[in-house]
Amino acid sequence: MARVTIDRMSKDYGAVRAVNGLALEIADGELLTLLGPSGCGKSTALSCIAGLERLSEGTIRFDDRDVTELEPHQRNVAMVFQDYALYPHMDVRDNISFGLKQQKVDPAAITQQVEKAAGMLDLGSYLDRRPAELSGGQRQRVAVGRAVVRDPAVLLMDEPLSNLDAGLRLRTRTEIKRLQRELGVTTVFVTHDQEEAMVLSDRMAVMRDGLLQQIGPPMEVYREPVNLFVASFIGSPAMNFLDVELVREGNTLLCRFAERTLRLALGSVSEASLKSLDRPKKALLGIRPSDLLVGGSAREQTIEGRVFLVEPVGPVTFLDVDVEGRVVKAACDPDTAPVVGEVVPLGFADSRVRLFDQATEQRL
């Protein structure tokens, strides 16, 4: 187990800067996810931590040991790959024990550790099979077993769930979280699936174009996105954004969109932003579908719109609502869902409104 400190890490491929000045610290035993769309540099960052890629700039430390210049085999890291990369010519037992043999661990201890890992991952009856004879889920478990058996300082996982079908993915997700807690191993988990990241992470780091956007506990990132990108990337269905004009008027914030004007509390924006709102400013009002509820009783704000699509997903029903010519996604109780064509009031609380500067895309 180790604490990982990444300091101003950059990685260039020719003229392309895949990771740009990434700085973060991962606590001992923490599970951190690197989250972002494909091409955001998250996998490159992971390869750098593994030592598979050389840094162009910056340093990486495990506890107080500088590992920047070390080869992967000198770092005591383990990795689960997206395609698992099981050794096709070895059976499960040899796959799992390969790393231990490389470390010249005593054979008796190897047997014991392999048995233990196989037991944890329910692989006991497959130890003599080759990867080709296993199902996708079993291969995935072998890959995890191969990684955890060595008791690594840092466990790295590169989209390990993306090759599994939906149901298995959910179950394995839970398994991985449980396993990580049990082992208490410092883990960096790369994914592009925001829900996966939310469920798994102690903290998650959202990346875009090689730059770290925001890092924090899942609910904090979900509730308090620092910019438009994070707000739109986290959460499903995605947050609604409305073009508005903001201006301060005494103790309230006037928020005009189309022909309507909403009055918001001053606390909806930060102190610093408030100062610039003496004059009208182009902004985006963000509100999550799950915070925009049909009925609007006891809500601070209400807007109206005509329902044109109803999407029941089970526990809630989502609605596409036409509000002043804009499509807004809202939610309602499945039992009281309106029908298409109905005009419904949509209510929301001031505290759930997030406002962004249209020009800078930053949170106001």
Added chain:
Amino acid sequence: MSSATIEKAADQRHPTRRSSVESLRLPVLMTLPTLVIVFVVIGIPLVYSLALSLHRINMLTQQWIFVGLQNYLEILPQPDFLYAMGRTLYFAVVTVSGGLALGMAMALVLNQRFWGRGVLRSFVLIPWAMSPVAVGILWGWMLNGNYGTFNGILTDLGLVEKPIAWLANGWAALNLVALVHIWNQAPLASLLILAGLQSMPENLHRAARIDGAGPLVRFFRITLPWLRPMLLLVLILTTINSIMAFDLFWTITKGGPGSATTVFSWMGYAYAFQFFRFGEGAAILYVLTILCLGLAWLYLRLFFPRTRRPPAGSDVEAKPRGLGHELVLRVESRVQAARARLTGRVLGAGWPGARLRRLLFRLGLGTGVLLIFAWSAGPFLWLVIMSLSPSVDLVRTPPTVIPETLTLENFRYVLFPGGAVDGQSSVQATRVPLSIWNSFVVASFVTAINVVIGSLAGYAYARHGRGKFMTGSLWALMMTRMTPSLALILPFFIIFRMADLIDTRTALVIAYCSLILPLSTWIMKGYFEGLPPNLERAALVDGCTRLEAIIKIILPVAKPGLVAAGIFCFLVSWNEFIFALILTSTPQSQTIPVIISGFLVQLRFYDYGPMFAASVLAILPPVLLALVFQRHLVSGMLSGSLKG
């Protein structure tokens, strides 16, 4: 190395930045053995033969007189030269188009589902696996003007009174050699095309059928465009093979009658090794080299991984394609109309039409399968029968193909030369066992060296092929593969004589390695590229060093590729003829193709049986290997030639 110093300098400017020198060192080390062997053994001779072509050499006094381009200038305008050039071009056009058409036809049949398909796919490879010398001997005999097989068949059927001298007519001779060349080369084309057909997503044709495209439209609009890169590859490979063709001319026609089959390569050979005019010979062969390198350049331009074609190309192609489509559609509608008339007349409209069509299809397919079998395996089986016939049976007048008896005598004769009977002793037959041993030793060494060194280099190119040094050296390596071996022989001969290596198996091993290494490197590169890169990454994370990852993980996983490359090397070096012919002179080091070609030189009637027995022995190992490892071979060649 200058790039290294530049990197060093960059290193000092950014203290935190790691140089890439270290990561380059391993790949360079891995490719070095291959590069050294290939460039020393091919590069020096090429330069040497360039020097030769610029001099006039007196063989007696060993005097070199520099004449500049005079050899070229004297040869180029000669009518002989121009005729030879014309024959080469004619030969290339006929063999390439014929081979491509035949290969495509065979591939289309082999792509269907029928009983025994796997076996037939193997059989198709037989002509290709046979050494060209054996092919030449077999076909030369079948076309023999007095006793040959075709004459035998025609006489037996009562179709001719007198045997026909097939090869006495120059024009016929050239075309017949072309036919034999097609027989020898079409299997490669057909299996490559077949692999392309099989890689085609099934849904492409399904979608086209739903869109209402008939079989013809689908062939021209779906299949052919899909196969285009493959066809281009086949086209270029076979073109180079045709231009370099030599062994068949040596064994079947020796450039005659007159000069009717004197193609370019034969002319160069004749000048250098029959008239001993080294300067002119070298000049001719150098023209051939340039021709081949030009084609090679084309080949690499089209297939090299980092060659980007302008994206505007699709726009440019739109119009002619549209026209072609129009044409195909029109033909298709005619065919459909004709078929409708036909089925309508015979059976009336409705379901019997479909049934008839299926029946006709099965019939056509059956015929195709039988024809392919007869074409591919027939001559081979006939060779086996001839090897089991007593010599006297082979030279009967009038010629006949019906054997009187079958005997193993010929094989006993060549395998246990001590026990010669009937006072018929053939010197050549006594040399067969040793030559087989020589072939085996040479081919084994070449294979071992290639598998080890070639796979190292292949790995380096597959995984670290990005730098300038790596791309450049790969380019150069592939260019040498396109050098006609004939052009190298003269300098090889002279250099090996100076090194006192002439007439040794070592000389052959060196020569073959330099010829085959580019190819085995390329095959292995393709194979390694097919392996997921995360495999080594996993091994690195699991605690391997880079070398350990290769040895413990990559090599075991790449075993099928290694096997394919190994068999390929074995086949090529076992079958090679021209180097062995020139570089060896005594039975101590002569290989089996040289020995069987030697039968031709001093042929007595009692030698025919042993000659065919020796031929069977010569082709048995490669044919067996090809039959057993057909699948490996094709996929190996594919990964080596297409993936980038």
